[in-house]
Amino acid sequence: MNDKINHSVCRWCYEDIPLETLCKSVSEMGFKSVELQGPEEWPILKKYGLTCAMPWGAEKSLEEGFNDPSLHDELVANYERIIPMVADAGLDNIICFSGNRNRLDDETGLQNCVTGFKRILPVAEKYNVTLCMELLNSKVDHPDYQCDHTNWGVELCDRLGSDQFKLLYDIYHMQIMEGDIIRTIRDNSEYIAHYHTGGVPGRHEIDERQEINYPAVMEAIVETGYTGFVAQEFIPTQDDKLAALKRGMEICDV
Amino acid sequence: MDRKSFLKKSVMAGSAMAAAPGLLAKNKMEIQAPVKGNSFNLKYAPHFGMFKNLAGDDLLDQIRFMADAGFTAMEDNGMMHRSPKRQEQIGTLMSNLGMEMGVFVLDKGGNSKNSFTAGKEEYTEIFLDGCRKAVEVAKRVNATWTTVVPGNFQRWLPIGIQRAHVIETLRKGAEILEPHGIVMVLEALSDTPDLYLRTSDQAYAICKAVDSPSCKILFDIYHMQRNEGDLIKNMDHCWDEIAYIQIGDNPGRNEPGTGEINYQNVFKFIHDKGYNGILGMEHGKAGDGKEGEKALIDAYVNADNFT
Numbered sequence: 001m002n003d004k005i006n007h008s009v010c011r012w013c014y015e016d017i018p019l020e021t022l023c024k025s026v027s028e029m030g031f032k033s034v035e036l037q038g039p040e041e042w043p044i045l046k047k048y049g050l051t052c053a054m055p056w057g058a059e060k061s062l063e064e065g066f067n068d069p070s071l072h073d074e075l076v077a078n079y080e081r082i083i084p085m086v087a088d089a090g091l092d093n094i095i096c097f098s099g100n101r102n103r104l105d106d107e108t109g110l111q112n113c114v115t116g117f118k119r120i121l122p123v124a125e126k127y128n129v130t131l132c133m134e135l136l137n138s139k140v141d142h143p144d145y146q147c148d149h150t151n152w153g154v155e156l157c158d159r160l161g162s163d164q165f166k167l168l169y170d171i172y173h174m175q176i177m178e179g180d181i182i183r184t185i186r187d188n189s190e191y192i193a194h195y196h197t198g199g200v201p202g203r204h205e206i207d208e209r210q211e212i213n214y215p216a217v218m219e220a221i222v223e224t225g226y227t228g229f230v231a232q233e234f235i236p237t238q239d240d241k242l243a244a245l246k247r248g249m250e251i252c253d254v
Numbered sequence: 255m256d257r258k259s260f261l262k263k264s265v266m267a268g269s270a271m272a273a274a275p276g277l278l279a280k281n282k283m284e285i286q287a288p289v290k291g292n293s294f295n296l297k298y299a300p301h302f303g304m305f306k307n308l309a310g311d312d313l314l315d316q317i318r319f320m321a322d323a324g325f326t327a328m329e330d331n332g333m334m335h336r337s338p339k340r341q342e343q344i345g346t347l348m349s350n351l352g353m354e355m356g357v358f359v360l361d362k363g364g365n366s367k368n369s370f371t372a373g374k375e376e377y378t379e380i381f382l383d384g385c386r387k388a389v390e391v392a393k394r395v396n397a398t399w400t401t402v403v404p405g406n407f408q409r410w411l412p413i414g415i416q417r418a419h420v421i422e423t424l425r426k427g428a429e430i431l432e433p434h435g436i437v438m439v440l441e442a443l444s445d446t447p448d449l450y451l452r453t454s455d456q457a458y459a460i461c462k463a464v465d466s467p468s469c470k471i472l473f474d475i476y477h478m479q480r481n482e483g484d485l486i487k488n489m490d491h492c493w494d495e496i497a498y499i500q501i502g503d504n505p506g507r508n509e510p511g512t513g514e515i516n517y518q519n520v521f522k523f524i525h526d527k528g529y530n531g532i533l534g535m536e537h538g539k540a541g542d543g544k545e546g547e548k549a550l551i552d553a554y555v556n557a558d559n560f561t
Contacts, residue, residue: 139484174483175484176484177483178482178483179478179479179482179484180481180483181514182504182505182513182514183480183504201484201486208518210516210519211485211516211519211520211523212514213503213513213515213516216512216513216514220514
């Protein structure tokens with residue numbers, strides 16, 4: 001292990017493995033985090049010396065997010081409840097989503113998000129928890145999702161102007177939407193608080209059977225001075241899923 | 255949070271992609287290629303100047319070096335500006351060596367000049383004149399493909415009108431090229447946002463509209479990684495109109511393995527599709543001097559090492 005990348009894994013890709021079994025296995029492999037987990041799971045992770053680099057539990061869904069003002073009251077209540085719990089557990093991020101467009105134009109979506117996030121940023125800033133909006137593809141997996149281009153997410157970050165609002169740059173999703181990964185990461189590193197992986201096309205192993213040269217991308221991430229986590233978020237095709245996961249981590253361990 | 259339905263969808267979408275065992279990450283096992291006698295699965299086409307330290311300044315020596323190294327094709331953007339005598343020397347030597355000629359750029363005054371989008375007769379005439387000259391050059395160098403860049407946007411014209419102008423202009427060019435079996439390949443570029451042709455789907459729609467065996471796509475992997483990503487999917491979408499491919503890693507536009515593209519798998523995809531055409535090495539070198547040129551050959555041997 002080179003210790004330049006902090007390795008994390010998304011729990012949902014290994015749903016058929018019991019959480020404690022997964023925790024034990026991945027901590028032995030060198031992972032420091034199991035993520036996309038809520039308050040009930042955080043203590044279990046802790047038992048195995050693992051953190052949760054990207055917690056969840058306050059959102060409604062990928063499709064229903066901050067671009068819809070009718071959801072703001074509910075979302076604000078959720079995030080105000082969860083953020084102190086995140087901080088109490090010693091964690092520092094919480095995931096969030098734009099929601100689907102539902103015919104909203106870019107500008108209205110941005111304005112609605114700004115209105116919603118301004119209500120919870122004081123709490124996030126008080127507890128030093130960073131809201132991370134995930135960039136997702138709207139071509140293959142999440143049709144109509146609004147935060148589907150880096151520029152839109154960066155614009156939202158700029159309008160909010162807070163260190164407690166950043167982006168989750170998903171390399172798989174952004175290769176599908178934009179390409180030009182390394183330049184985008186270099187130009188926007190100050191806005192990115194977390195990374196996800198996945199092979200393109202197909203969202204499977206990140207090895208030689210797909211089109212992204214992951215070690216080169218990881219080296220570029222390290223060069224930006226990034227000290228956060230990179231989470232494996234692919235669906236293994238091989239029977240030994242944990243072996244696939246270990247290999248994914250090794251590919252990213254530059 | 256419901257990633258379950260999403261998970262199912264993704265698994266179904268990906269189930270056709272069977273595991274391919276036995277491949278090792280190229281970064282883990284670099285091959286040191288010999289300078290001579292490599293054998294490639296695909297027809298990679300170097301440019302003049304790429305091996306000038308190893309082969310010397312003489313163009314014909316450079317072609318002999320390429321052939322010795324195992325390259326079975328060569329491309330030369332500036333071929334139209336060489337003397338007819340030089341063109342004939344190049345063409346004769348390449349056919350003696352069993353090498354195929356790749357693209358040269360069809361001269362219409364520059365990538366951004368005399369834009370087809372404008373629908374101006376004088377611009378069209380410049381292009382058609384270029385087509386006639388390209389036929390003569392192609393005959394001298396045994397070329398089939400010539401690169402065409404439609405030019406810049408004309409911001410004062412509605413986009414559909416610009417597109418129609420491009421299609422009409424290309425149809426006129428195709429009429430000149432078709433009897434000679436010459437194919438103009440349209441290249442979408444990422445150099446400036448002013449260039450009209452930007453994406454592979456746009457090139458595809460235009461080729462379908464021109465509807466000629468002499469108007470096809472040049473899919474430049476470097477430019478498309480910068481403009482759209484999702485390389486394998488997008489190539490697959492456009493496959494029946496792709497007649498030519500060019501290479502370059504991103505960022506930096508150097509040889510495979512110097513950037514974010516896993517060329518080994520991209521080449522495997524192209525090979526598995528049954529591609530028999532040329533892949534132009536339209537990029538620089540990451541290293542300098544003879545070492546940089548050897549590293550470039552190594553990079554192709556490694557990227558070509560797919561099963």
